[in-house]
Amino acid sequence: MINKQFDIVVFGASSFVGKILCEYLVNEHKEANLSWAMAGRSQSKLDTLKKSLGSNANAIPCLLADSMDEAALLEMCEKTAVVISTVGPYALYGELLVKACVETGTDYCDLTGEPQWIRRMISRYESLAVETGARIVNSCGFDSIPSDLGVQILQKASLEKFGSYCPQVKMRVVKMKGGASGGTIASGMNVYKEASRDPALREELKDWYSLCPEGHEFIQRQKSVDCELDTDFDSWAGPFIMASINTRIVLRSNALVEGFYSPDFLYDEAMLTGNGKKGEKAAKRLARGTKVGFVLMAVGPIRWLVSKFLVPKPGEGPSPEQQMTGHYELGFVGTTAESESIRATVKGDRDPGYGSTAKMLAQAGISLCRDVDKTEVKGGFWTPATVFGDKYIARLQKYAGMSFEINGAGD
Numbered sequence: 354m355i356n357k358q359f360d361i362v363v364f365g366a367s368s369f370v371g372k373i374l375c376e377y378l379v380n381e382h383k384e385a386n387l388s389w390a391m392a393g394r395s396q397s398k399l400d401t402l403k404k405s406l407g408s409n410a411n412a413i414p415c416l417l418a419d420s421m422d423e424a425a426l427l428e429m430c431e432k433t434a435v436v437i438s439t440v441g442p443y444a445l446y447g448e449l450l451v452k453a454c455v456e457t458g459t460d461y462c463d464l465t466g467e468p469q470w471i472r473r474m475i476s477r478y479e480s481l482a483v484e485t486g487a488r489i490v491n492s493c494g495f496d497s498i499p500s501d502l503g504v505q506i507l508q509k510a511s512l513e514k515f516g517s518y519c520p521q522v523k524m525r526v527v528k529m530k531g532g533a534s535g536g537t538i539a540s541g542m543n544v545y546k547e548a549s550r551d552p553a554l555r556e557e558l559k560d561w562y563s564l565c566p567e568g569h570e571f572i573q574r575q576k577s578v579d580c581e582l583d584t585d586f587d588s589w590a591g592p593f594i595m596a597s598i599n600t601r602i603v604l605r606s607n608a609l610v611e612g613f614y615s616p617d618f619l620y621d622e623a624m625l626t627g628n629g630k631k632g633e634k635a636a637k638r639l640a641r642g643t644k645v646g647f648v649l650m651a652v653g654p655i656r657w658l659v660s661k662f663l664v665p666k667p668g669e670g671p672s673p674e675q676q677m678t679g680h681y682e683l684g685f686v687g688t689t690a691e692s693e694s695i696r697a698t699v700k701g702d703r704d705p706g707y708g709s710t711a712k713m714l715a716q717a718g719i720s721l722c723r724d725v726d727k728t729e730v731k732g733g734f735w736t737p738a739t740v741f742g743d744k745y746i747a748r749l750q751k752y753a754g755m756s757f758e759i760n761g762a763g764d
């Protein structure tokens with residue numbers, strides 16, 4: 354391991370999710386001998402944050418860097434083994450940091466749910482990351498850790514039990530309680546804004562395999578769930594908004610896993626709405642709402658009105674009480690080529706997007722510097738499932754309120 358001043362720098366420490374993450378590292382999860390610093394563009398915001406964290410934070414250094422100041426980012430990256438970034442929308446503020454990490458061989462993880470930006474970063478920086486040894490890991494929050502690692506544990510269990518991976522897996526959101534922050538909404542709105550003026554990008558966003566390596570040969574037609582009765586879960590199901598990023602990450606994992614889960618791997622996600630007439634109505638409402646939402650958000654003035662008056666602003670998000678009382682449960686079903694089935698469940702405490710996401714991201718940064726050997730995992734753009742192994746899952750179960758369980762073979 355290269356000797357750097359810090360193990361981790363948290364860039365965007367004063368963001369909504371960054372504050373929760375720093376609180377977690379300072380007062381909840383004290384990783385032994387971890388040297389880390391908080392970083393951001395505003396000294397006064399960092400000072401306020403440090404004060405709010407109490408005396409345990411007195412010794413944590415603060416670094417200043419603007420995401421548009423390449424020299425400051427390079428200087429920051431030279432000092433640390435890993436950068437955790439919560440500065441988003443990443444498509445607006447993220448590129449120079451990825452570039453600085455790649456140039457200095459610094460490992461990096463973030464919370465982006467913007468597939469078009471990940472694609473751009475892979476095209477521009479992957480070959481240099483391979484040379485310098487920087488491991489870049491996007492989407493280390495609720496999107497897409499539970500999906501990607503849920504599929505991974507299911508596939509490992511299938512290999513052990515049936516001797517083969519499942520060519521078909523689905524994830525269903527069984528329960529979920531939480532809210533959205535201004536930063537997440539701004540990132541989503543920016544995808545619509547970019548897509549509304551770029552027809553090629555609209556096509557790219559429809560491409561299930563947009564994050565797979567160039568020259569991939571996947572042709573299997575993937576399915577998006579609209580409204581359907583799911584007999585595996587005895588429930589109606591409608592679209593799950595995060596499927597647009599999670600499916601791309603899981604399909605990239607399939608491409609990067611040695612030997613593939615399957616060259617014809619099929620993966621979909623949906624949200625359960627309950628059984629009977631009530632469940633059916635809720636699934637139809639969800640499907641209609643999602644379609645109408647997509648159409649409306651493509652219209653600039655409507656996007657502006659919604660951002661201005663209806664949704665949280667950047668820096669705002671769910672209340673501490675909402676974060677603490679939030680939770681989620683995701684169910685996975687895999688089917689082998691011989692029609693055997695196997696199930697897994699991933700659960701988490703706190704609201705998925707913030708309370709839980711902050712813990713997942715913090716542990717991703719720690720795992721990158723403590724558990725993922727540079728000689729075993731080389732530089733490049735990895736997915737959570739292809740860079741992190743059992744040690745990370747153990748961390749999430751021990752320190753981040755999550756559980757990963759195999760429920761055994763189905764009928």
Ligand SMILES: NC(=O)c1ccc[n+]([C@@H]2O[C@H](COP(=O)([O-])OP(=O)(O)OC[C@H]3O[C@@H](n4cnc5c(N)ncnc54)[C@H](OP(=O)(O)O)[C@@H]3O)[C@@H](O)[C@H]2O)c1
Binds near residue numbers: 369439443534707
């Ligand atoms: N994957 C997931 O599950 C998940 C969950 C939650 C959030 N997210 C994503 O995470 C990101 C953060 O969300 P959030 O709600 O915490 O956002 P937020 O509160 O709006 O914070 C954005 C951060 O970016 C910083 N920033 C903006 N421009 C900058 C610049 N030029 N230089 C340096 N820093 C700059 C802001 O600095 P100041 O503090 O100084 O204003 C702030 O710290 C978003 O992209 C969101 O989509 C993903």
